[in-house]
Amino acid sequence: MRKTVELGGWRYCGDILPPGGVAVETDAPADITVTVTAVPAAPEDSSPGHPLWRNLTDGRILLSVPGIGRFCLSGGDRVDVEPAAGADPVSLGLLLSGPVLAVLNRQRGLLPFDGAALGLNGGALLIVGASGVGKSTLAAVLAQQGWPVLADGVVSVSSRKDGAELIRGAPCLRLWRRSARMLGLNPEEYPPLRPGVPRFDTQWDGLPPRPRPITGIAILLNRAARPECERLSPGQAVACLTRALWSRPAYAEDRPGAAALITDLAALTSSAPCWRLTLAEDLGGLTPTADLLKQSIGL
Amino acid sequence: MTELSTGTILERNRDMLFSHIDHEVVIFHMMKGAYFSLDEVGADIWSRLDTPMTVAALCDSLTADYDGDGAEIERDVLVLLADMKDAGLVILHQP
Numbered sequence: 001m002r003k004t005v006e007l008g009g010w011r012y013c014g015d016i017l018p019p020g021g022v023a024v025e026t027d028a029p030a031d032i033t034v035t036v037t038a039v040p041a042a043p044e045d046s047s048p049g050h051p052l053w054r055n056l057t058d059g060r061i062l063l064s065v066p067g068i069g070r071f072c073l074s075g076g077d078r079v080d081v082e083p084a085a086g087a088d089p090v091s092l093g094l095l096l097s098g099p100v101l102a103v104l105n106r107q108r109g110l111l112p113f114d115g116a117a118l119g120l121n122g123g124a125l126l127i128v129g130a131s132g133v134g135k136s137t138l139a140a141v142l143a144q145q146g147w148p149v150l151a152d153g154v155v156s157v158s159s160r161k162d163g164a165e166l167i168r169g170a171p172c173l174r175l176w177r178r179s180a181r182m183l184g185l186n187p188e189e190y191p192p193l194r195p196g197v198p199r200f201d202t203q204w205d206g207l208p209p210r211p212r213p214i215t216g217i218a219i220l221l222n223r224a225a226r227p228e229c230e231r232l233s234p235g236q237a238v239a240c241l242t243r244a245l246w247s248r249p250a251y252a253e254d255r256p257g258a259a260a261l262i263t264d265l266a267a268l269t270s271s272a273p274c275w276r277l278t279l280a281e282d283l284g285g286l287t288p289t290a291d292l293l294k295q296s297i298g299l
Numbered sequence: 300m301t302e303l304s305t306g307t308i309l310e311r312n313r314d315m316l317f318s319h320i321d322h323e324v325v326i327f328h329m330m331k332g333a334y335f336s337l338d339e340v341g342a343d344i345w346s347r348l349d350t351p352m353t354v355a356a357l358c359d360s361l362t363a364d365y366d367g368d369g370a371e372i373e374r375d376v377l378v379l380l381a382d383m384k385d386a387g388l389v390i391l392h393q394p
Contacts, residue, residue: 239335
């Protein structure tokens with residue numbers, strides 16, 4: 001019998017599931033169905049394109065990861081997977097809850113940001129940006145000051161002209177061992193992302209799960225000796241936010257995809273204040289960075 | 300490499316995808332997969348370059364419409380155009 005798990009507010013049902021999910025009743029409707037089956041190879045007659053992502057003419061998107069497997073994504077809710085011979089099931093599952101989920105989000109018309117979300121003024125403050133820059137750790141610093149945690153990882157946002165909302169999430173922050181220890185946490189109390197990798201899913205206080213309006217966006221793109229925070233215009237924020245999206249080559253490297261992305265990002269940045277936040281280089285500088293962000297927000 | 304001077308003819312790179320957001324413009328460079336934003340004045344320059352023109356003609360038209368010293372406007376425009384050229388947003392031709 002196929003299992004169903006919930007992770008990050010998304011319910012997966014299928015033959016392969018992301019690690020760290022919580023088992024739920026199998027008769028509950030799934031958001032994402034994963035089926036192990038034959039997946040077509042990337043068409044040879046297509047343009048050179050991205051080495052991992054290919055768009056098929058019928059709207060399906062292929063992800064091919066050597067040594068792991070091929071994924072075919074369609075309709076925002078269906079994943080066909082053909083694992084490579086001897087593929088690590090944990091690696092397959094991690095791709096499901098990261099880049100694959102992001103593309104499914106985009107197929108649903110959502111914006112899949114790389115980052116975290118915290119409760120602010122009855123809505124959600126997004127902390128998004130470049131991979132590995134310290135988004136989750138900064139979110140954890142604020143969470144220790146009492147901010148509820150709403151999401152981490154693929155942060156799914158609905159953006160329309162009448163407003164933007166954080167759609168899903170869970171009160172969990174994925175932290176490296178060094179960051180967890182710096183925050184005074186004992187990482188061994190939390191499940192590791194995968195055996196041998198010093199990264200842990202830490203649990204925090206959250207809020208009841210429901211869509212929440214976006215009340216602000218902090219964009220983290222780099223680090224410097226001193227933290228800085230600059231309010232961005234909507235256009236500046238659009239250009240910065242394109243660097244804070246998961247799996248962008250899969251859906252925004254052609255003209256229609258890029259046009260749709262700009263439209264959705266413009267609706268978002270026109271409805272919520274955005275800041276470019278530069279983190280202090282050392283982890284010890286995160287508290288001043290958090291203070292600077294709070295000051296910019298007006299707290 | 301074509302250098303910027305007042306006689307240089309400017310042309311928008313037609314491979315760009317762009318969208319106006321309020322008074323700004325966001326431009327997508329398809330070959331680089333990179334996004335750029337131009338502020339209100341940059342967006343105005345982008346609009347004027349819909350028709351190829353020389354740097355001198357661009358500066359003259361801006362001087363006619365904006366407050367400020369012509370030499371100062373030309374200096375600021377050359378800085379912006381150099382950035383736009385480096386980003387591949389405009390193509391330069393010598394007359």
